[in-house]
Amino acid sequence: MSKKISIAIDAMGGDNSPDKTIEGVKLFIKKNNLKDDFILNIFGKEELIHQKLKEFNISSNNIRVFDSKKVVSNDETPLTAIKNSKDTSMWNCIKHQVDGQSDISLSAGNTGVLLVISRMILKMMDNVSRPALAGLWPNKLGMNVVLDLGANIECDEQNLVDFAELGSALFKSLFSNEKPKVSLLNIGSEEVKGTEVLKKTSKILKKISSEENFIYKGYIEGNEMMDGNSNVIVTDGFTGNVALKTAEGTAKYITNNLKKSLTKNFFSKISLLFSYFSLKEFKDRLDPRKYNGAILLGLNGPVVKSHGGIDSFGFYQSINLCYRIIKGNLMSEIKKNLNHSKNV
Amino acid sequence: MSKKISIAIDAMGGDNSPDKTIEGVKLFIKKNNLKDDFILNIFGKEELIHQKLKEFNISSNNIRVFDSKKVVSNDETPLTAIKNSKDTSMWNCIKHQVDGQSDISLSAGNTGVLLVISRMILKMMDNVSRPALAGLWPNKLGMNVVLDLGANIECDEQNLVDFAELGSALFKSLFSNEKPKVSLLNIGSEEVKGTEVLKKTSKILKKISSEENFIYKGYIEGNEMMDGNSNVIVTDGFTGNVALKTAEGTAKYITNNLKKSLTKNFFSKISLLFSYFSLKEFKDRLDPRKYNGAILLGLNGPVVKSHGGIDSFGFYQSINLCYRIIKGNLMSEIKKNLNHSKNV
Numbered sequence: 001m002s003k004k005i006s007i008a009i010d011a012m013g014g015d016n017s018p019d020k021t022i023e024g025v026k027l028f029i030k031k032n033n034l035k036d037d038f039i040l041n042i043f044g045k046e047e048l049i050h051q052k053l054k055e056f057n058i059s060s061n062n063i064r065v066f067d068s069k070k071v072v073s074n075d076e077t078p079l080t081a082i083k084n085s086k087d088t089s090m091w092n093c094i095k096h097q098v099d100g101q102s103d104i105s106l107s108a109g110n111t112g113v114l115l116v117i118s119r120m121i122l123k124m125m126d127n128v129s130r131p132a133l134a135g136l137w138p139n140k141l142g143m144n145v146v147l148d149l150g151a152n153i154e155c156d157e158q159n160l161v162d163f164a165e166l167g168s169a170l171f172k173s174l175f176s177n178e179k180p181k182v183s184l185l186n187i188g189s190e191e192v193k194g195t196e197v198l199k200k201t202s203k204i205l206k207k208i209s210s211e212e213n214f215i216y217k218g219y220i221e222g223n224e225m226m227d228g229n230s231n232v233i234v235t236d237g238f239t240g241n242v243a244l245k246t247a248e249g250t251a252k253y254i255t256n257n258l259k260k261s262l263t264k265n266f267f268s269k270i271s272l273l274f275s276y277f278s279l280k281e282f283k284d285r286l287d288p289r290k291y292n293g294a295i296l297l298g299l300n301g302p303v304v305k306s307h308g309g310i311d312s313f314g315f316y317q318s319i320n321l322c323y324r325i326i327k328g329n330l331m332s333e334i335k336k337n338l339n340h341s342k343n344v
Numbered sequence: 345m346s347k348k349i350s351i352a353i354d355a356m357g358g359d360n361s362p363d364k365t366i367e368g369v370k371l372f373i374k375k376n377n378l379k380d381d382f383i384l385n386i387f388g389k390e391e392l393i394h395q396k397l398k399e400f401n402i403s404s405n406n407i408r409v410f411d412s413k414k415v416v417s418n419d420e421t422p423l424t425a426i427k428n429s430k431d432t433s434m435w436n437c438i439k440h441q442v443d444g445q446s447d448i449s450l451s452a453g454n455t456g457v458l459l460v461i462s463r464m465i466l467k468m469m470d471n472v473s474r475p476a477l478a479g480l481w482p483n484k485l486g487m488n489v490v491l492d493l494g495a496n497i498e499c500d501e502q503n504l505v506d507f508a509e510l511g512s513a514l515f516k517s518l519f520s521n522e523k524p525k526v527s528l529l530n531i532g533s534e535e536v537k538g539t540e541v542l543k544k545t546s547k548i549l550k551k552i553s554s555e556e557n558f559i560y561k562g563y564i565e566g567n568e569m570m571d572g573n574s575n576v577i578v579t580d581g582f583t584g585n586v587a588l589k590t591a592e593g594t595a596k597y598i599t600n601n602l603k604k605s606l607t608k609n610f611f612s613k614i615s616l617l618f619s620y621f622s623l624k625e626f627k628d629r630l631d632p633r634k635y636n637g638a639i640l641l642g643l644n645g646p647v648v649k650s651h652g653g654i655d656s657f658g659f660y661q662s663i664n665l666c667y668r669i670i671k672g673n674l675m676s677e678i679k680k681n682l683n684h685s686k687n688v
Contacts, residue, residue, distance in 0.1 A: 077536075154539065222588065242579075249567035249570050262623075271618035278606060286598065
């Protein structure tokens, strides 16, 4: 029997927790009730967790509950986190992971604190200059991995090359049937465009591009990210964060306008009767909860940050993301990529 | 009689010109047939222009045609532009403007060349550190001015402060009934977020914020740009370009998906009959041609760059933009702003 996939879940982080986290666990258990290849290690106030598990009518042999009396507050800053976060549910997840008892940690709590304590406890991998936050982003043909989404506001060429290695390993772990195609986010496709850092990065990526780790496709502009011609998009954390949030804001603006138009008058309301299922499918495809979960890469083990304000369905998606990442052997894919490019 | 608004139009730039530019002129003349407060100075191959004016059945006392034998090629680079662009239709527009015969220039031609020769011929205003490209961007309540959109890929705090002055003057010239509210694009709203340049810029903007020039609202994140809480959004040209293009790509992705959903089956097609007018209004509101035209600010006169691939309706919008900018006294608004902040 092979080793089970072990996921450490901080049940206390984010809005409306532990209700939403435990309900997310319920959805995951329900969807995977025929599988026996995983263990969910749930960290939080033990009594409360057991009470919620009972409330939501969850019983499974694949759940373990670990008591953590403390919870990381939303007001905690990364500066005070190390002193104040010890023995919180978040801290204990990462600790469980570094001790080899979990493969991955998941929290919807304070992002800054999660980044700081993950880095401190798990430590950086050899040959990685900086950890990065990666996210999933839909494209016309499937899914992009985009990184960095905000862990590093300024990056040099070595950081960006590392992000290409990490991101394409993540892509391979999630979509084993597809080849990672890496692009660098820029403001034009010509060689002369962009900053000196981007030009240097592009040169290195051209050199290490290969069938084994990833194919480098060159520069990409913001409007081409969803074309499906590349699936791993590399950028610094400032640009990545602005791009991701601008896309979110634009999507919200458009769908709000659409909603307003389609409920404006009698005729447009009638039209909803006829287009109900088509519009539902449209809405489902664009549901941002499906892309919930930013993955911290470059440490000696992956950590997933769920959006704090997400609901139980979104939290379930991030548990599923953890499961898929480990099932896809993320860490060994990363090591393969780093080894390959070191030997070019 | 007050002086007429004089617009220099490069009829030869962009795809499918001069057909689309002259048809754009026709739309403008038609919409403004009762006004006599403008002159359109059209630059290009004289015979061809006259032929097209005849073809499109345009006759107006407000049109002048100026012969330019040469046209800036799409392959021209900014480096060779100065040598090769003399006496082109684009060059002659700017020349007409610097000689005081036009108030503003408009071209759909090569962007890099337009930026270089505008800067060379018109020269920078005193007290402005760098020119910037500004664009219009819809928000929930009206319209944003966003700058820089790509003229400067790296910016210091003085550049960004200048962009705030220039952008809020542009906003006032276009929307005289509204107060400019300036925000700085960042990856969080807290004081500690962002680069050192952003923190320094924020401090200066706080100091010069006033009822007379603009109200500084602090940092804004990508997803808040369309909320309508600010209407002048300041950023460096790299980030601004990525944000604008990401928004364009997202809008296209969503509307393509919507189109696919609504034409998928018999019932959804029926629904289109009932929602036709509501969806048309939805489409009209989001029509990117309405936002066509990036405005180069900070020189001794404004220059508008129309999208090269836009059609005649989009080109008409950019002629209209030129008209509104001059009618709104852009240059005197800029001077007021610069004077004000110099004296704080």
